[in-house]
Amino acid sequence: MAITVNSPYEVDGTDLIVTEEALQFVEELHARFATTRADLLKKRAVAQEEAAQTGTMDFPAETAQVRSGDWVVAEQPESLADRRVEITGPPVPAKMAINALNSGAKVWLACLEDALSPSWRNLIDGQKNLYEAARGTLAFTSAEGKEYSLREDVPLPVVVVRPRGWHLPEKNIAVDGERAIGALVDFGLHFFHNAKVLSEKGTGPFYYLPKLEHYLEARLWNDIFTFAEERLGIAHGTVRATVLIETIPAAFQMDEILYELRDHASGLNAGRWDYLFSIIKYFRASGSDFVLPDRAQVSMTQPFMRSYTELLVKTCHRRGAFAMGGMAAFIPNRREPEVTARAIEKVRDDKSREAQDGFDGSWVAHPDLVELCSEEFSKELGDKANQIDRQRDDVDVSAEDLLNIGAAQGDVTEHGVRMNLYVAVYYTAVWLSGNGAVAIHNLMEDAATAEISRSQVWQQIHNGTVTADTEVPITTELVEKLLGEEVDRLREEINDPEAFGKYFEPAADIVKELVLTTDSYEDYLTTPAYEILR
Numbered sequence: 001m002a003i004t005v006n007s008p009y010e011v012d013g014t015d016l017i018v019t020e021e022a023l024q025f026v027e028e029l030h031a032r033f034a035t036t037r038a039d040l041l042k043k044r045a046v047a048q049e050e051a052a053q054t055g056t057m058d059f060p061a062e063t064a065q066v067r068s069g070d071w072v073v074a075e076q077p078e079s080l081a082d083r084r085v086e087i088t089g090p091p092v093p094a095k096m097a098i099n100a101l102n103s104g105a106k107v108w109l110a111c112l113e114d115a116l117s118p119s120w121r122n123l124i125d126g127q128k129n130l131y132e133a134a135r136g137t138l139a140f141t142s143a144e145g146k147e148y149s150l151r152e153d154v155p156l157p158v159v160v161v162r163p164r165g166w167h168l169p170e171k172n173i174a175v176d177g178e179r180a181i182g183a184l185v186d187f188g189l190h191f192f193h194n195a196k197v198l199s200e201k202g203t204g205p206f207y208y209l210p211k212l213e214h215y216l217e218a219r220l221w222n223d224i225f226t227f228a229e230e231r232l233g234i235a236h237g238t239v240r241a242t243v244l245i246e247t248i249p250a251a252f253q254m255d256e257i258l259y260e261l262r263d264h265a266s267g268l269n270a271g272r273w274d275y276l277f278s279i280i281k282y283f284r285a286s287g288s289d290f291v292l293p294d295r296a297q298v299s300m301t302q303p304f305m306r307s308y309t310e311l312l313v314k315t316c317h318r319r320g321a322f323a324m325g326g327m328a329a330f331i332p333n334r335r336e337p338e339v340t341a342r343a344i345e346k347v348r349d350d351k352s353r354e355a356q357d358g359f360d361g362s363w364v365a366h367p368d369l370v371e372l373c374s375e376e377f378s379k380e381l382g383d384k385a386n387q388i389d390r391q392r393d394d395v396d397v398s399a400e401d402l403l404n405i406g407a408a409q410g411d412v413t414e415h416g417v418r419m420n421l422y423v424a425v426y427y428t429a430v431w432l433s434g435n436g437a438v439a440i441h442n443l444m445e446d447a448a449t450a451e452i453s454r455s456q457v458w459q460q461i462h463n464g465t466v467t468a469d470t471e472v473p474i475t476t477e478l479v480e481k482l483l484g485e486e487v488d489r490l491r492e493e494i495n496d497p498e499a500f501g502k503y504f505e506p507a508a509d510i511v512k513e514l515v516l517t518t519d520s521y522e523d524y525l526t527t528p529a530y531e532i533l534r
């Protein structure tokens with residue numbers, strides 16, 4: 001096997017991160033695991049087709065014994081015992097990484113996935129910042145002269161790194177002439193450089209695993225962890241992983257996923273945004289019962305979403321694992337107190353409900369939300385670090401409950417279609433400019449939320465959904481017209497012809513192709529966008 005770096009861009013820090021030894025490790029991961037990954041991706045396509053045809057799904061028959069068996073995951077490490085508040089964000093730019101580490105959260109989810117645009121620069125900068133964070137040396141001075149350094153007065157959050165999902169390639173590295181696998185590059189570089197340092201401190205290496213669609217994908221990660229630990233001489237079970245249950249098939253395999261990873265498992269997380277995206281994707285062509293209301297109306301209290309979170313808490317606690325809550329999208333604005341007040345109220349409600357339901361902690365997207373999340377969980381936890389001992393034997397969730405999507409309350413409106421188009425174009429443009437997360441109308445938008453937006457429109461056209469406000473069917477002609485109007489609106493608001501031409505116009509082209517090509521469906525918005533990402 002031969003591994004080569006073929007990026008046309010020179011980025012400071014490349015010499016530190018892309019060393020010969022680190023590349024060799026990434027190559028070894030590909031040699032051992034690339035074929036299994038390819039097979040599992042094919043399996044995803046078959047499962048999707050079956051769901052679309054049948055309009056249903058069930059708990060796997062072959063793993064009934066795993067679900068009924070009496071087993072628990074390995075004992076949790078001390079450094080991850082208290083996860084009541086986790087701040088998420090990309091590890092770039094450095095000031096953002098430092099702000100996350102100084103935020104007072106217990107954990108920083110350093111995101112190389114939903115919140116990162118995976119340009120070569122971001123990949124190197126992100127790995128470099130994680131390298132320095134692991135060694136406590138991360139510091140930064142902004143162009144305005146503001147100095148950023150790590151706090152010394154309080155323990156810093158434990159870092160949990162989220163590599164890319166299995167589907168994404170890394171175009172700047174080739175293995176035997178083929179694009180490398182994004183997940184193996186992200187994990188491989190981070191693990192190679194930091195696993196020893198972190199394990200000696202007892203604070204890692206820890207990972208969040210995104211977008212799994214089958215328990216065999218968890219087995220693959222477990223095999224990778226076992227190999228990586230052996231290869232670097234680190235004790236088996238040092239790696240800990242929290243798996244995002246953010247696809248509809250994974251919701252039917254929570255026990256199985258924990259079981260596969262039982263030596264390396266920390267917990268499961270309710271990744272609500274990708275979960276909604278996955279429901280739309282799997283059942284996009286299964287009829288109007290699967291058409292959700294406008295995105296803004298699909299709250300966590302909709303019955304099918306509650307079933308999902310209740311089952312997650314029950315499963316985790318039965319298996320001695322953490323149940324982690326998800327992301328409320330409301331973002332405070334330091335310049336607009338009324339926006340902040342609303343965000344605080346909404347996020348507090350969300351965290352309070354999660355804490356009462358039995359979650360052990362949850363996510364926030366902004367440093368100004370850390371304290372309220374901590375407060376809401378502390379009310380439930382008292383003097384305990386977590387509530388894993390709280391069994392939810394009262395919960396009984398069936399396949400029908402998880403799939404009770406048609407019962408969702410709310411409407412599809414033309415306003416909602418417009419918002420989806422606006423957000424999909426705006427987010428894609430920001431992603432192409434190198435930022436993977438952005439506040440739009442005071443809501444956090446990232447790859448997962450943008451996927452919902454563009455997929456809803458595709459599904460509404462496919463099903464000829466009729467809008468509740470204007471009472472017209474959603475057709476390709478209507479969407480083309482609305483898209484044109486929303487792009488015009490963005491052009492006016494952005495008021496920067498150069499940026500508009502460079503990022504928004506290509507973004508609008510991508511979104512147009514994705515939503516109007518109704519005889520086929522692109523699995524990920526970021527797949528075509530990655531082809532033109534610089």
Ligand SMILES: CC(=O)SCCNC(=O)CCNC(=O)[C@H](O)C(C)(C)COP(=O)(O)OP(=O)(O)OC[C@H]1O[C@@H](n2cnc3c(N)ncnc32)[C@H](O)[C@@H]1OP(=O)(O)O
Nearest residue numbers: 088089096099100114115273327365366437438439444448
């Ligand atoms: C579906 C999912 O996967 S959810 C998880 C993935 N998504 C994320 O992680 C998104 C995380 N959040 C963010 O990226 C940001 O909060 C955004 C983009 C939504 C908003 O960012 P901004 O517009 O910069 O917010 P704002 O101007 O209020 O920031 C104020 C300060 O807080 C910092 N800040 C904001 N969010 C974060 C964060 N998540 N982590 C660290 N620092 C942050 C900013 O860097 C800024 O610092 P400064 O005062 O030193 O310049």
Ligand SMILES: O=CC(=O)O
Nearest residue numbers: 271272273274448
């Ligand atoms: O990754 C989290 C999600 O909600 O998606």
Ligand SMILES: [Mg+2]
Nearest residue numbers: 114271274448
């Ligand atoms: Mg996600």
